[in-house]
Structures are given as C-alpha cells and as structure tokens.
Amino acid sequence: MNQNVVSDSADVYPAKFVSKPWGREMIFAEIDDLYVGKVLYVNAGESLSLQLHNEKTETICVVAGRGRLEFGSDPDALEGAAFGPGDVVHxxxxxxxxxxxxxxxxxxxxxxxFSGWRDDVVRVDDRYGRSGTTAP
Structure with missing residues (x-):
C-alpha cells in the first residue's frame, strides 16, 4: 500500500478499487477487527448477488441513483423496497x-x-456465475 505518513497517528493513502461484474467498489477503510468502509458503484440494470453473511453486519446508504433492495430470511419470500438518495438499511x-x-x-x-471478513459471503443466487462462491 502506498502510504504517506502525515504524523504518528494519521496515514494518507490511495483507496483500493476492485472491479466487479456489476461495476466496481472502492475500499477506503480497512481496519482489521474493527470496520470496513466501501463505496459501491453499481451500473444501471445490474445487481449484486442474493447473499448473506454469517458474521458480518452491514449498514448501507444510497449516495446517488436509484435501485431496489430485496431482503429477508427466505429466498422465496423476500421483501422489496425502493432505495434512493439518503435511504439507509442496516x-x-x-x-x-x-x-x-x-x-x-x-x-x-x-x-x-473480523478476521476472515472477506470470505464471509454466502451467495444464494448470482447472475454472473458466482453462486456458492466467495469470489469477488
């Protein structure tokens, strides 16, 4: 990681971009055993996997654009909600x-x-052939 140390308690470094089949993500915070911060850029007409995490908890806020969020405990009976700027889901x-x-x-x-957070994804359905994997 390219880091320019500003002081003993602050680092300046470039965010990490990861290409995804639906767009890309920018990881701007990655503090082991505490939290991860990302910005997801999802292209119009695309969707993320239908997924769950065994341990990871997420909070998501729409910054720009419009979409739809499906959620629940049964893949055959998911709730749906329109999702627009300022909307937040935990x-x-x-x-x-x-x-x-x-x-x-x-x-x-x-x-x-937590340790292993990158692999804590259970893909139930994925239009890009990643069902059942933890592949990016």
Whole structure:
C-alpha cells in the first residue's frame, strides 16, 4: 500500500478499487477487527448477488441513483423496497439481501471487519456465475 505518513497517528493513502461484474467498489477503510468502509458503484440494470453473511453486519446508504433492495430470511419470500438518495438499511448477519440498480447507483457501506471478513459471503443466487462462491 502506498502510504504517506502525515504524523504518528494519521496515514494518507490511495483507496483500493476492485472491479466487479456489476461495476466496481472502492475500499477506503480497512481496519482489521474493527470496520470496513466501501463505496459501491453499481451500473444501471445490474445487481449484486442474493447473499448473506454469517458474521458480518452491514449498514448501507444510497449516495446517488436509484435501485431496489430485496431482503429477508427466505429466498422465496423476500421483501422489496425502493432505495434512493439518503435511504439507509442496516443488515444484521444472517439476513439475505440483494441490491439492484435501476439507474447508476452509488452506495456507501460500512461493515464489521473480523478476521476472515472477506470470505464471509454466502451467495444464494448470482447472475454472473458466482453462486456458492466467495469470489469477488
């Protein structure tokens, strides 16, 4: 990681971008055993996996664009809600969820970051062939 140390207690470094089949994510905070901060850029017409996390808890806020959020405990009986700028959802561990973009969508996400958080995804359904995997 390229870091320019500003002082003994602050670091300045570039955010990490990760390409995704639905767009990309920018990881701007990654503090082990505390939290992760991301900005997700979801292209219009695309959607994230229908997924859940066994341990990770997330809170998501729409920054720009419009989409739809599906959530619940049963993949055959999910609730749905329109999701627009300023809307926030808290997703406790174990809750199935999927975010779809009706137009280009930008969301901020913060989540818990215990050891192994990157692999804590159970994909129930995925239009990009990643069902059952933890692949990015």
């Amino acid at each position: 997703l406790p561990a174990g809750v199935l969820h999927r975010l779809s973009a009706e137009e280009n969508l930008v969301v901020a996400e913060v989540s818990t970051a």
